[in-house]
Amino acid sequence: MSAVFGEPVTSHGVTVIPVAEIGFGFAAGTSPEAGAANTGEGGGGAGARPRGYIEIKDGTATYKPLRGPWVNVAVPLTALLAGTVVPLLVRRLAKRRPR
Numbered sequence: 835m836s837a838v839f840g841e842p843v844t845s846h847g848v849t850v851i852p853v854a855e856i857g858f859g860f861a862a863g864t865s866p867e868a869g870a871a872n873t874g875e876g877g878g879g880a881g882a883r884p885r886g887y888i889e890i891k892d893g894t895a896t897y898k899p900l901r902g903p904w905v906n907v908a909v910p911l912t913a914l915l916a917g918t919v920v921p922l923l924v925r926r927l928a929k930r931r932p933r
Contacts, residue, residue, distance in 0.1 A: 849890040
């Protein structure tokens, strides 16, 4: 895998350079049967996905990764769930503890 940089875009003194990750894959094979015609089959593929951007502002370059949209939901939901469930579990375990 490697990174690919897009064309820089400049506006209001800020330059943004898009960054994507690309990957390639190839496969080939032959027939496992003895005496069969040697007709190989194969295939290949390529893919690209955005990973972030480089922001150049006031002479400083900073890489900013793109987060998946699920992160904006999963992290607060997990914190809320932990804040609700953990105290209940602590109370329940404290009641079971012999004195």
